[in-house]
Amino acid sequence: MERSTPKLSDVARMAGVSEATASRALSDSKQVRDRTRLRVYQAAELLGYVASGAARALASRRSGTIGAVVPTLNNAIFATSINALQQALAEASYNLLVASHEYDPQAELDLVRRLVERGVDALMLVGTDHAPALFALLDKFRIPYVLTWAIDAQRRHPCIGFDNRAAAAEVTRHLLDQGHRRFAMICGITAHNDRVRERIAGVRDALRARGLELRESDLIETPYSFAAGKAAMREFMLRPQRPTAVICTNDVHAIGAHFACQELGIDLPREVSITGFDDMEISSLLSPGLSTMRVPKAELGRAAAIYLLGQLRDDDTALPPEMRVQWVERGSTAPPPVGKTRKPRA
Amino acid sequence: MERSTPKLSDVARMAGVSEATASRALSDSKQVRDRTRLRVYQAAELLGYVASGAARALASRRSGTIGAVVPTLNNAIFATSINALQQALAEASYNLLVASHEYDPQAELDLVRRLVERGVDALMLVGTDHAPALFALLDKFRIPYVLTWAIDAQRRHPCIGFDNRAAAAEVTRHLLDQGHRRFAMICGITAHNDRVRERIAGVRDALRARGLELRESDLIETPYSFAAGKAAMREFMLRPQRPTAVICTNDVHAIGAHFACQELGIDLPREVSITGFDDMEISSLLSPGLSTMRVPKAELGRAAAIYLLGQLRDDDTALPPEMRVQWVERGSTAPPPVGKTRKPRA
DNA sequence: ATGAAAGCGCTAACAT
DNA sequence: ATGTTAGCGCTTTCAT
Numbered sequence: 001m002e003r004s005t006p007k008l009s010d011v012a013r014m015a016g017v018s019e020a021t022a023s024r025a026l027s028d029s030k031q032v033r034d035r036t037r038l039r040v041y042q043a044a045e046l047l048g049y050v051a052s053g054a055a056r057a058l059a060s061r062r063s064g065t066i067g068a069v070v071p072t073l074n075n076a077i078f079a080t081s082i083n084a085l086q087q088a089l090a091e092a093s094y095n096l097l098v099a100s101h102e103y104d105p106q107a108e109l110d111l112v113r114r115l116v117e118r119g120v121d122a123l124m125l126v127g128t129d130h131a132p133a134l135f136a137l138l139d140k141f142r143i144p145y146v147l148t149w150a151i152d153a154q155r156r157h158p159c160i161g162f163d164n165r166a167a168a169a170e171v172t173r174h175l176l177d178q179g180h181r182r183f184a185m186i187c188g189i190t191a192h193n194d195r196v197r198e199r200i201a202g203v204r205d206a207l208r209a210r211g212l213e214l215r216e217s218d219l220i221e222t223p224y225s226f227a228a229g230k231a232a233m234r235e236f237m238l239r240p241q242r243p244t245a246v247i248c249t250n251d252v253h254a255i256g257a258h259f260a261c262q263e264l265g266i267d268l269p270r271e272v273s274i275t276g277f278d279d280m281e282i283s284s285l286l287s288p289g290l291s292t293m294r295v296p297k298a299e300l301g302r303a304a305a306i307y308l309l310g311q312l313r314d315d316d317t318a319l320p321p322e323m324r325v326q327w328v329e330r331g332s333t334a335p336p337p338v339g340k341t342r343k344p345r346a
Numbered sequence: 347m348e349r350s351t352p353k354l355s356d357v358a359r360m361a362g363v364s365e366a367t368a369s370r371a372l373s374d375s376k377q378v379r380d381r382t383r384l385r386v387y388q389a390a391e392l393l394g395y396v397a398s399g400a401a402r403a404l405a406s407r408r409s410g411t412i413g414a415v416v417p418t419l420n421n422a423i424f425a426t427s428i429n430a431l432q433q434a435l436a437e438a439s440y441n442l443l444v445a446s447h448e449y450d451p452q453a454e455l456d457l458v459r460r461l462v463e464r465g466v467d468a469l470m471l472v473g474t475d476h477a478p479a480l481f482a483l484l485d486k487f488r489i490p491y492v493l494t495w496a497i498d499a500q501r502r503h504p505c506i507g508f509d510n511r512a513a514a515a516e517v518t519r520h521l522l523d524q525g526h527r528r529f530a531m532i533c534g535i536t537a538h539n540d541r542v543r544e545r546i547a548g549v550r551d552a553l554r555a556r557g558l559e560l561r562e563s564d565l566i567e568t569p570y571s572f573a574a575g576k577a578a579m580r581e582f583m584l585r586p587q588r589p590t591a592v593i594c595t596n597d598v599h600a601i602g603a604h605f606a607c608q609e610l611g612i613d614l615p616r617e618v619s620i621t622g623f624d625d626m627e628i629s630s631l632l633s634p635g636l637s638t639m640r641v642p643k644a645e646l647g648r649a650a651a652i653y654l655l656g657q658l659r660d661d662d663t664a665l666p667p668e669m670r671v672q673w674v675e676r677g678s679t680a681p682p683p684v685g686k687t688r689k690p691r692a
Numbered sequence: 693a694t695g696a697a698a699g700c701g702c703t704a705a706c707a708t
Numbered sequence: 709a710t711g712t713t714a715g716c717g718c719t720t721t722c723a724t
Contacts, residue, residue, distance in 0.1 A: 007717055018695045023719060033693060053464040055717035057400035058700045079425035083446055095464050098444050100429055118399040118441050226628050259631040282572050285605040353701055364711045401701030404716045
C-alpha cells in the first residue's frame with residue numbers, strides 16, 4: 001500500500017539535508033551545491049514527490065497561476081487567444097485559470113473576485129469595459145493585469161491590442177473607395193462590449209468623413225453566431241432598397257451573411273459586398289473568400305503572457321506597441337453594381 | 347493608504363467573534379446563529395475581505411479548483427465543451443484550470459503533474475489514450491477524474507462520452523444504404539488520438555460487414571484544419587478513379603472538403619457525398635448542409651462537471667449513461683452517380 | 693552552502 | 709453555537 005503522499009520533509013530526510021536545503025534545491029536556487037541538489041532530486045524522484053502548491057503559495061505568496069477572463073469560449077476567436085496564452089504560460093511553468101462570463105458584467109466581477117481569492121498572480125481581461133469595482137479589487141491586491149483586444153483611449157490601463165475604431169474605419173474606407181454609398185451593418189451586442197461599439201464608431205467616422213451616415217435601421221445588433229449573421233443578412237437583402245455593402249463587426253456574422261447570399265442566390269460580390277473582422281481560418285476558404293480585417297489572435301495571447309510574466313519577474317517590462325491589424329481583401333468585396341450607385345468621385 | 351489586505355482574524359475581531367466562528371460563518375456552516383453570521387458578513391464586507399485560497403486549501407486539503415486537459419483549444423469543438431464545463435463549475439463556485447497539449451502525450455503528462463501540484467480537486471481529460479504514469483499519478487493522489495469524448499472499452503476508467511466506433515459505423519451504413527461502394531476517408535492524426543482511431547475502425551467495421559474494405563491509399567491522415575481537409579479532398583477528387591463518398595472524422599475536415607468541391611466545380615452531393623463528425627454550428631449553414639454525426643459537445647462538459655462535483659461531494663454519483671449521438675442528414679450526402687456504381691442490393 | 697525556526701492564513705477537531 | 713488549539717507543508721529570514 002501507498003503511504004500517504006511524501007512531503008518535503010521526507011525528501012529532505014532521505015537526501016540527508018534539512019528542509020530548507022531541500023526546498024532550495026527543488027526551486028533551483030543558486031545557493032545549493034550541485035552534489036546536494038542532485039541528492040535531493042534523486043530523493044524526490046524516488047519518492048514520487050509532488051510539491052503542495054497550496055503550501056508553497058501560502059509561504060511564498062505566489063501561486064504560479066494566472067487568470068484569464070473572456071466573454072466566451074464558444075467561438076474559435078477567443079479560444080485561439082487563450083490557447084496561445086496557455087501555451088506561453090506553460091513554458092514558464094505557470095498555470096492558467098480561465099473563466100467566461102457570456103457578456104455579463106456582474107458575472108465577470110464575481111469570477112474575478114473568485115480568481116483573486118484563488119490567488120492568481122496576474123490577470124488577463126478582454127476589452128476595456130469593466131466594473132470599477134473590478135479594477136479596485138485588482139488594485140487593492142496589487143494584481144498585475146492587462147486588457148486585451150483593445151486600446152484604452154484614456155491610457156489608464158495597460159492594454160495589448162489595437163485600435164478597433166481605426167480598424168473599422170479602414171474597412172469602411174476600402175468599401176467607400178470602391179464606390180459604395182449604401183451601407184448596412186451587422187454587429188454584435190453592444191452592451192458591455194467596447195470592441196463592438198468602437199468598431200461601429202469607426203464605421204460611422206469613415207462614413208461621416210465622406211458625408212454619409214448610417215441610420216439606425218441600417219444596423220442590426222445581434223449575438224455572435226453564424227445563424228444570427230445569416231438572419232440579419234436575409235433581412236437586409238429582402239428590403240426593397242438593398243445596401244450594396246454590409247459591414248460586419250466579426251467574421252462569424254460575415255460568414256453567416258455569406259451563407260444568406262448563397263441561399264438567396266445573390267451574387268457575391270457582384271450584387272453586394274460583405275466584410276468581416278478578425279479573420280478566422282475558414283474565412284479564407286469560402287468562395288468567394290471573405291474580405292476581412294485580420295487580427296493577430298494568437299499573438300495577443302502570447303503577448304499578454306509575456307507582459308504579465310514580465311510584470312511578475314521584475315517590473316519594467318514595457319507593453320508591446322499597439323498591435324497591427326491587416327486588411328485582407330478577398331473576393332467578397334467589389335465595386336457596387338452600376339446604375340444603382342454613383343461612381344466613386346476620386 | 348490601504349492597510350495590508352485584511353485577513354480572517356481582522357474580520358473576526360471586527361465582528362467580535364473567534365476566528366473559528368468567522369470561518370464557519372463565511373463558509374456557510376449551519377452551526378452559526380443567523381445574527382452572528384450577519385455580523386461576520388458585514389465585517390467582511392466592510393473590510394473588503396477576500397479569503398486566501400492558498401491558506402484555505404492548505405488547511406482544508408481542497409482547492410476548489412478543477413483541471414481540464416484538452417488536446418487543443420484552437421477549434422470550436424473542445425472550446426465549446428470547456429465553456430460548458432467552466433459555466434457549470436462556476437455555479438458550484440469551482441474554478442477551472444485549463445491546459446492544452448497539442449496532441450503531445452509527454453506534454454500532457456507534464457501538464458497533469460503541474461495541475462496535481464497546483465492541487466486540483468478533480469480532473470477532466472479527453473479520450474482514453476493517456477500515459478500510464480498519468481493514471482498512476484492521479485491514483486496516488488486520489489484525484490477523481492473522468493475521461494470524455496469516448497468510452498473506455500475495458501471499463502477501467504470513468505468515462506463520459508459515446509462509442510466513437512459504433513457512431514462511425516453508423517455514418518458508413520447510411521452511405522452504404524444509399525448505394526455507395528467506393529469510399530475514401532479523411533482523418534485526423536491517429537497517434538495519441540483514440541477517437542480518430544475508433545472512428546476509422548468503425549468505418550472499416552461497417553464496410554467489412556458488406557464485403558468492402560478501405561485501402562490505405564483511400565485514407566488521408568492530416569491535422570485538423572479546414573485547409574488540410576480541403577487539400578485532402580482535392581487529392582481524392584483529382585485521382586483518376588474517384589470515390590463516391592468521403593467520410594471525415596471531423597466536421598473541420600468535412601467543411602474543408604466541402605470547399606474543395608466548390609472550388610473544383612464538383613457537384614455536391616451529385617458527384618460525391620461528404621460526411622462529417624461532431625456537428626459544428628457552421629455545418630448546418632453550408633449549402634448543401636453537411637451531413638454529420640452530432641455530438642453533444644456542451645452536454646459533455648456539463649456532465650463532466652456534474653460527475654466530478656458529485657465525486658467531490660462523495661455521494662456516489664453514478665456516471666451518466668453513454669451519450670447519444672445523432673445522425674443528421676443534410677444535403678451533402680446522396681446516392682452515388684448512376685452508371686459508376688452498382689445499385690445497392692437490399 | 694546549509695540549518696533552525698518562525699510563520700504564511702486558514703480549517704477542523706475537540707472542548708465547552 | 710462558539711472558542712481553543714493544533715496543525716496543513718512549504719519558504720524564508722537569520723544564523724552559522
